[in-house]
Amino acid sequence: MRSQARPGPLDALRALLPGVLAEAAELDHDGAFPSGSVAALREAGLLAAPLATGLGGAGWGLEPLAARDTATALRLVGRASLPLGRLLEGHVNALRLVQRRGAPAAVRLAAEEARAGLLFGVWNTEAPGEAPLTLGADGVLRGRKILCSGAGHVARALVTARDAADPAAPPRMVLAPLAPAERADLSPWTAQGMRASATGAVDFTGLAVGEERVVGSPGDYARQPDFSAGAWRFAAVHCGGAEAVLGHLRDHLRRTGRGGDPHQAARLGTAALAVESARLWVEAAAERAEAPRAAEDPGEGAIAFVNLARLAVERAGLDVLELAARSVGLSAYMRPNPVERVMRDLATYLRQPNPDGALAAAARHVLEAPGHPGDLWD
Ligand SMILES: Cc1cc2nc3c(=O)[nH]c(=O)nc-3n(C[C@H](O)[C@H](O)[C@H](O)COP(=O)(O)OP(=O)(O)OC[C@H]3O[C@@H](n4cnc5c(N)ncnc54)[C@H](O)[C@@H]3O)c2cc1C
The missing domain is CATH 1.10.540.10 (Acyl-CoA dehydrogenase/oxidase, N-terminal domain)
Structure with missing residues (x-):
């Protein structure tokens, strides 16, 4: 049974x-x-x-x-x-x-x-x-x-x-x-x-x-690695927003019978690729950020990984917004088409603190880490 x-x-x-x-x-x-x-x-x-x-x-x-x-x-x-x-x-x-x-x-x-x-x-x-x-x-x-x-x-x-x-x-x-x-x-x-x-x-x-x-004590809010590594949570929400746009894009292509057109198919495939990449980053970042750490581990690797993850998800979100706008066309900007609202929400919520700083910090980690960068996240 x-x-x-x-x-x-x-x-x-x-x-x-x-x-x-x-x-x-x-x-x-x-x-x-x-x-x-x-x-x-x-x-x-x-x-x-x-x-x-x-x-x-x-x-x-x-x-x-x-x-x-x-x-x-x-x-x-x-x-x-x-x-x-x-x-x-x-x-x-x-x-x-x-x-x-x-x-x-x-x-x-x-x-x-x-x-x-x-x-x-x-x-x-x-x-x-x-x-x-x-x-x-x-x-x-x-x-x-x-x-x-x-x-x-x-x-x-x-x-x-x-x-x-x-x-x-x-x-x-x-x-x-x-x-x-x-x-x-x-x-x-x-x-x-x-x-x-x-x-x-x-x-x-x-x-x-x-x-x-x-x-807590003074300074606890910004205590690392929690402060920076916690960015995976907003990235997870962003990823869901990108999934929503992808869903609307596919609905549009099905409804209009345009999905077989090679340009439209390429954009849908590219959007699916971006969204799945974002999901894989989010899940890996969540597990890395939340994994138990030895007391002496400052968690710099987790911070660097989450910094990359949030930017990969941002990039995926921006790409999906552009692909959906191209594929759906003007009606993506017309109320009450639901994709219009979801695209506005995602574009707005993707604005998060200091993306340049996140990339620079991750790059610094890669620059200084011992061993080959290809082994960095093993
Ligand atoms: C929908 C929504 C809800 C929110 N809710 C909350 C909330 O509940 N609580 C809360 O505390 N906050 C909240 N925020 C604010 C959020 O946490 C960020 O503070 C805000 O989104 C920062 O956006 P920004 O683009 O102005 O960031 P900025 O960090 O100002 O980034 C803008 C640009 O400037 C660059 N930059 C940043 N710092 C420097 C620098 N020193 N020198 C040169 N360039 C720099 C960045 O890399 C980026 O290119 C919310 C934001 C949004 C969009």
Whole structure:
């Protein structure tokens, strides 16, 4: 008799994807947020999936054995909705940081809140030239963050805050509790895509946080290799977006009967090649970044590999956008053709910090590594 595998969190996620896809099509307007999809994740218990298995989660984004499933989850969600993928990536990242760096009491509290279905996010970006967010000795935050996805919806925002008495010291992480709609200003988010990610500015001035909300030590947020190697997670979401564009491209060629044309066939083949290359990079990067490391290993190899992976995925995304535009033609730019929205979302979300620096750092690693570069990633 064949034994039936027990459905796991990935199966639960797959069951939600048609609803996520449908909601994404409805929400392409400024200030939108995928409330229905987040509620579905909550009801399926998936907002607790980033918790350690010992805390009732699935270890998504945290445990080495869950690396492949986490990559699949982020990719599948990205394929259905890039804005929801962005939000899920932030949720996974926040819970990882708390569980990796937080004191036991902070971990317990965050785990309870994740199991209760609260949405977490990581908001680090500050406006150039503006005073940084600070935490005073009185436990009060002063200052703002910008480009906060899920602003007005995230209930626990992991923010980096400097010590008001010593702003030159590395920042600490604070898990700021926020009520719905509190402090959020979505008006600056005028990007062409990712309109449903509720990305905006949040002013924390006057928000008091207890000591139990301070996570880890100064400098923990940017501690390596986690900081750079974690880029595989957004690359996984990007990869899902590229898959979505590929799907629309194929649908178009089938619908129009143009797929047999050699030019169209070459573009479809090239797009399929780019997308599969991206997926292979993402999976390899996830496993390499999440693999257990000896205490004395600074993880430079993992960082270099993830830097290459994120750029390979970016390149694949850009190539697929160009190929789809060429193959579909003008209708790829016409609403309500779904590929129009997905292409805008992907083009926007592909913009991530310092791609030049990522390539330069990876090149430096290759330059300096002992042995043949062909053996570098064995
Ligand atoms: C949809 C979306 C949601 C987001 N949500 C969040 C969020 O929830 N929380 C959050 O903290 N942030 C968020 N961000 C911001 C994100 O993390 C990055 O800060 C942002 O995307 C950086 O984009 P950029 O192109 O301006 O990057 P930049 O790093 O400014 O890159 C632009 C160009 O400048 C180059 N460059 C970078 N640094 C230098 C330098 N020193 N000298 C010379 N050239 C340089 C780069 O290589 C690149 O060519 C979000 C971004 C997007 C698109």
